[in-house]
Amino acid sequence: MLIPLSFLLPLQLLFTASPSLQTQPQGTLHRREYFYVGENYVNTPGTNNGSQIAAGQVYVEHLVPARVTQSLPILMIHGHGMTGTNFLNTPDGRLGWADYLMAAGFEIYLIDQPSRARSAWQMGVDGDQSDFDTTYVASHFSAPEKFNLWPQSALHTQWPGNGTPGDPIFDNFYASTMPSLNSDEESSIKVKAAVGKLLDNIGPVILLTHSQSGQYGWILGDFKPSLVKTIIAVEPIGPPFINAVFPPLTPARPFGMTEIPIAFSPPISSASDLKIEVNPALTNASLGTTCFRQVNPPRQMVNLVGIPTLLVTSQAGYHAIYDDCSVDFLTEAGVPVTHVRLEDVGIFGNGHMMFMEKNNLEIAEKVVLDWIQRTIH
Structure with a gap:
């Protein structure tokens, strides 16, 4: 049987890599799709003719391995200034x-978080934005x-x-x-709405967060406790109630680990009901x-007490200073937290962006996957 040249040419291109690509890893065979969820139609700013635009939506990329x-x-869920490409x-x-993890x-x-990157920011609807300059990124993350x-x-x-x-x-x-x-408060409200709808659509998940999105783990676990089966919090935003390390050391996260309300037991009517001490x-x-x-006695984060949680801290990142405080707050509030400091398991030299660093797959294997396998039954 003759095979059309039009069929053979794509195969030749597929299996004949250019020299610059021959040393690259092959990756995991998978199917990719994307979709949006959580959009709301709002009146187009500056008009009164009934026209509308979509706002609040979240871009979702779905990767399905062959097996x-x-x-x-x-x-x-990525952190501040980042997108889903981080992973x-x-x-x-x-x-x-x-x-x-697809290979596993x-x-x-x-x-991409709402109002960022492929999840459109809408002028006149969404709040003000800012970005990291090169000095911030180098000093906090890469160098x-x-x-x-x-x-x-x-x-x-x-x-x-x-x-x-x-x-x-x-x-x-x-x-x-x-x-x-x-505004982390605005971001939290938008993520809760859009990703809450995503969870309704896709069902139960293992939720992995990083940095700014760490609070979304607690928010989404509280909002959808039957759908968030475990939380992996990679250096989640903290510590409770106040910013740390980098001035100004201003109050933040009035509900402990979050900017917006979550459920406590006994119930609270406002953040001021949480009595705190140094x-x-x-x-x-x-x-x-x-x-x-x-x-004492600490109120319990009642919707999170049944969600096993892993909190991962690098040796060299700024979270090394205060993640113990975040873990202490969560534990006293009834959250079942396993805290892994990478140096305690023989993994040294990492910073805040550990999943991009030279030993990123060692962390994925020895910490993330190992904990999932021991936790999910």
């Missing part, structure tokens, strides 16, 4: 956590060892490249950052960290 062997998909591959072209048999859902803003930063060794502008790996990473809503054992004024805890 799905796990019962629960993983929903990954696809690293800035230097290596496989990311999404690929690794998981379906993956990635989102903190060069800036010495916190003691542990000197231990940072795992970023690929030198982590500063002009290095092609840094430039690739920085180009991926996006303007984000200034935890001296976990406070370090010289490092810009005040740790607050609830006054």
Whole structure:
């Protein structure tokens, strides 16, 4: 039987890699689709003719490996200034956590937060935005060892490249950052609405959050406790009630770990019902960290007490200073938290963007996947 040339040519292109691609990892065979959820039609700003635009929607990327062997998909939510591309591959072209976890048999859902990147920001509807400059990204994420803003930063060794502008790996990473809503309260409200609808559509998930989106784990687990089966919080925003390390050390997250209300038992009518005190054992004024805890007996985060949670902290990131305080607050509030400091399991030199760093797959294997396998039955 003759095979048409038009059929053979795509195969030749598929299996004949250019020299620049021959050293790249093959990745995991999968099917990809995308969709949107959570949009609301609002009147077009500045008009009175009844025209409308969509706002509040979230872009969702769905990755399905050729062999799905796990019962629960993983929903990954990125942090401030970032997008779902964080988890696809690293800035230097290596496989990311999404690929690794697909190889382990998981379906993956990635989102861009509402009002960011492929989830459109609508002028006149959504709040003000700002973005990270290169100094912020280098000093906090890719090259903190060069800036010495916190003691542990000197231990940072795992970023690929030198982590500063002009290095092609840094430039690739920085180009991926996006303007984000200034208000974490507004972001939280929008994520709760849109991702809540996503959960209604796709069913139960393992929820993986990072940094700013850490509070969305608690919010979504509280909002949809039957659909959030576990939470993996990679350096979640904290500590409770106040900003830390970087001035101004202003009050934040009035509900402890979140900007917007979640359920407590006994119930609260406002954030002021949460009576707090300084935890001296976990406070370090010289490092810009005040740790607050609830006054005994602590109210329970009642909708989260049945959700197993993993909180991961790097050795060299700024969360090394205060994640213990976040864990203490969550634990006293009844959340079943396993806290893994990477150096305690033999993984050294990582910073806040650990899933992009040179040993990213070691973390995925030894910490994330290991905990999932021991927790999900």
